[in-house]
Amino acid sequence: xxxxxxxxxxxxxxxxxxxxxxxxxxxxxxxxxxxxxxxxxxxxxxxxxxxxxxxxxxxxxxxxxxxxxxxxxxxxxxxxxxxxxxxxxxxxxxxxxxxxxxxxxxxxxxxxxxxxxxxxxxxxxxxxxxxxxxxxxxxxxxxxxxxxxxxxxxxxxxxxxxxxxxxxxxxxxxxxxxxxxxxxxxxxxxxxxxxxxxxxxxxxxxxxxxxxxxxxxxxxxxxxxxxxxxxxxxxxxxxxxxxxxxxxxxxxxxxxxxxxxxxxxxxx
Amino acid sequence: xxxxxxxxxxxxxxxxxxxxxxxxxxxxxxxxxxxxxxxxxxxxxxxxxxxxxxxxxxxxxxxxxxxxxxxxxxxxxxxxxxxxxxxxxxxxxxxxxxxxxxxxxxxxxxxxxxxxxxxxxxxxxxxxxxxxxxxxxxxxxxxxxxxxxxxxxxxxxxxxxxxxxxxxxxxxxxxxxxxxxxxxxxxxxx
Numbered sequence: 025x026x027x028x029x030x031x032x033x034x035x036x037x038x039x040x041x042x043x044x045x046x047x048x049x050x051x052x053x054x055x056x057x058x059x060x061x062x063x064x065x066x067x068x069x070x071x072x073x074x075x076x077x078x079x080x081x082x083x084x085x086x087x088x089x090x091x092x093x094x095x096x097x098x099x100x101x102x103x104x105x106x107x108x109x110x111x112x113x114x115x116x117x118x119x120x121x122x123x124x125x126x127x128x129x130x131x132x133x134x135x136x137x138x139x140x141x142x143x144x145x146x147x148x149x150x151x152x153x154x155x156x157x158x159x160x161x162x163x164x165x166x167x168x169x170x171x172x173x174x175x176x177x178x179x180x181x182x183x184x185x186x187x188x189x190x191x192x193x194x195x196x197x198x199x200x201x202x203x204x205x206x207x208x209x210x211x212x213x214x215x216x217x218x219x220x221x222x223x224x225x226x227x228x229x230x231x232x233x234x235x236x237x238x239x240x241x242x243x244x245x246x247x248x249x250x251x252x253x254x255x256x257x258x259x260x261x262x263x264x265x266x267x268x269x270x271x272x273x274x275x276x277x278x279x280x281x282x283x284x285x286x287x288x289x290x291x292x
Numbered sequence: 293x294x295x296x297x298x299x300x301x302x303x304x305x306x307x308x309x310x311x312x313x314x315x316x317x318x319x320x321x322x323x324x325x326x327x328x329x330x331x332x333x334x335x336x337x338x339x340x341x342x343x344x345x346x347x348x349x350x351x352x353x354x355x356x357x358x359x360x361x362x363x364x365x366x367x368x369x370x371x372x373x374x375x376x377x378x379x380x381x382x383x384x385x386x387x388x389x390x391x392x393x394x395x396x397x398x399x400x401x402x403x404x405x406x407x408x409x410x411x412x413x414x415x416x417x418x419x420x421x422x423x424x425x426x427x428x429x430x431x432x433x434x435x436x437x438x439x440x441x442x443x444x445x446x447x448x449x450x451x452x453x454x455x456x457x458x459x460x461x462x463x464x465x466x467x468x469x470x471x472x473x474x475x476x477x478x479x480x481x482x
Contacts, residue, residue, distance in 0.1 A: 066476035
């Protein structure tokens with residue numbers, strides 16, 4: 025992009041309306057360009073002002089009790105885990121990372137590489153612990169591959185975002201899908217209800233053609249805190265109209281039969 | 293507000309969030325009394341629906357309660373923290389409206405919003421500045437004001453704004469930039 029084209033993004037950036045790719049491109053640029061940084065400082069002040077310059081209206085008095093009772097009744101989140109102690113911890117981090125700039129994920133992928141090198145050294149030194157270290161190595165390599173794939177998707181110039189809303193079976197559930205026709209589909213979920221061991225959440229992609237059959241894309245690995253992340257199998261997400269999750273028998277099924285949990289459609 | 297009153301208010305807010313992080317429900321009440329009006333007003337301006345705006349107030353204070361441990365006072369004042377949440381939660385609802393999927397799910401959407409990047413934290417402004425900004429916004433040519441309002445209060449992308457206003461994309465980008473420059477100058481009291 026030329027500097028003029030990048031400068032044209034400064035307003036959209038301050039107002040928070042750029043696409044993921046534009047946002048990242050401008051954010052990378054602004055750290056090296058004092059002129060655009062100065063623009064953004066001024067525009068960010070305007071954005072702050074716009075939030076507060078709206079006509080001030082008092083909410084109804086009855087709202088106070090309802091809000092405070094509901095808000096303070098919820099569990100507070102435990103602090104986010106930055107460096108996982110096990111493979112499962114990695115997935116929990118990745119589901120938060122899906123909502124954070126790809127840059128953070130890139131740094132994490134680098135730290136995973138370092139961890140792999142350390143483990144490989146340990147493998148050479150302590151052959152008595154070989155089986156345990158080998159298992160950790162596999163977990164970290166899988167996580168590192170996953171991280172690289174997720175990073176490639178989030179960095180893709182053709183990235184689209186689809187929000188998945190909870191359905192009657194799980195009204196509090198939420199999913200955020202990031203889709204690049206070139207790089208693939210990754211979805212982060214929150215607030216999924218716990219399942220019994222004989223059930224699994226299955227991710228489906230429905231192509232945009234009339235009457236198209238749903239394609240199975242992944243089985244979700246549900247974390248105890250209700251979060252999950254799913255990376256669609258390559259080839260199952262080349263054309264996306266609708267993304268959905270259903271609750272099925274463990275092992276998955278060839279066509280969706282169970283309750284719909286979350287669903288979202290690609291908007292034009 | 294005098295500088296001393298400003299600092300006292302900032303300290304009181306920060307102390308309340310710290311107590312809230314430790315599970316003190318009365319701290320949530322304090323923050324509600326100071327800031328629910330601002331949260332409700334922004335949601336109402338964006339949604340034009342009192343009942344939905346009330347739901348956003350509940351969403352925001354619920355999120356604040358759950359994430360009080362993550363509040364960083366060095367980045368923004370508490371009102372800024374709450375209003376960033378307010379705009380994110382409201383934009384979620386506006387998007388759900390547009391995609392017409394599962395309206396029954398709106399009550400419980402709890403996804404974490406994207407963290408504000410550098411230059412995107414929300415800083416508090418005083419009543420005088422707010423009034424100056426309102427006047428400057430009203431004084432903008434229609435094309436500039438509409439584009440900025442659709443961007444900020446409806447979260448539309450620049451290409452969606454171009455479609456909504458039936459203008460070329462380049463025109464929309466220029467109008468947003470020109471309008472923001474004028475508003476910036478007005479805010480600074482130029």
